[in-house]
Amino acid sequence: MPSFDVVSEVDLQEVRNAVDQANREVGTRFDFKGITASFELAGDVIKLASERDFQLRQMMDILRQKLVKRGVDIGSLDIKDSTTSLSAARQEVGLKQGIDTETAKSMIKALKAAKLKVQAQIQGEQLRVSGKNRDDLQEAIAHLREGDWGLPLKFTNFRD
Secondary structure: OOEEEEEOOOOHHHHHHHHHHHHHHHHHOHHHOOOOOEEEEEOOEEEEEEOOHHHHHHHHHHHHHHHHHOOOOHHHEEEOOOEEOOOOEEEEEEEOOOOOHHHHHHHHHHHHHOOOOEEEEEEOOEEEEEEOOHHHHHHHHHHHHHOOOOOOOEEEEEEO
16 A cells, blocks of 8 residues: 655754854854854754844844755744843754644644545654555645645655
């Protein structure tokens, strides 16, 4: 029986490369001369640190540009509010990994509401969709791509 998996993953190596490139750009830009500003990747969180809040916004733009160039979907970013003190401003950006159960359940409901001849089941942080023929699975992929799920979807492990 043909099947495929729906996942939401971020390539952490590409994120690491983008953070390194953003750090180098901040170090060479004229508007950041003499200012302590840096990016740090710790697990699934990117930490931005600078002296002022408006510099954090500029750094966020740099980070987005570098991530897009490296092929990382911006929809996977979970941007937190910045915190400022007298001489420092900090911000954290989380990376969304995996599909939570509530989103997976809503995806299953959407597939059932579309009356497609497929079955879907939750397997950890991914969703496995199986059907009798390949055309049904392609319709299911098209239907899932149309929906707004709040995270980037990838369709992997297509088996015939």
